[in-house]
Amino acid sequence: MVDVLTEIKILCSADKVSEYAANPDNAPDWYVNIHSAEWQTQKPLAIGSRIAFKAQFLGRHLAYVYEIAEFRQGQKMLMRTADGPFPMETTYTWEAIDDNMTHMTLRNKGNPKGFSKAFAPFMSMMMKRANMKDLRKLKSIFEKNV
DSSP states (O other): OEEEEEEEEESSOHHHHHHHHTOGGGHHHHOSSEEEEEESSOSSOOTTOEEEEEEEETTEEEEEEEEEEEEETTTEEEEEEOOSSSOEEEEEEEEEEETTEEEEEEEEEEOOOGGGGGGHHHHHHHHHHHHHHHHHHHHHHHHTTO
């Protein structure tokens, strides 16, 4: 089992941070390893929306489809994929600390299958590192002029 939780405080309103981070079109801009996001369903984002991502992680090219399982504007988004060697669930949460400060969490949870299972502890460590880079990049997008 892999269960990685990362969090950060961003000097910007929760509404703005969540609107940007929940939009799959922005994922390649703040996720270090995601190269593209392609909608397979109509916009706007809603429960049941499906987005195909292409990424690279640990030197491997990955293609997977996430489906939005839960979406509460400005509060929480949960995406799931069941395809590939590593079914994954990704959850974002946003909490307003005040009018101009957001606490954001990014959690990846999944059960690797087959060969990947033996590498779960290593994958957890590498995912934590990658997720922290992603959250720092997101933070820099909002705080670049602060």
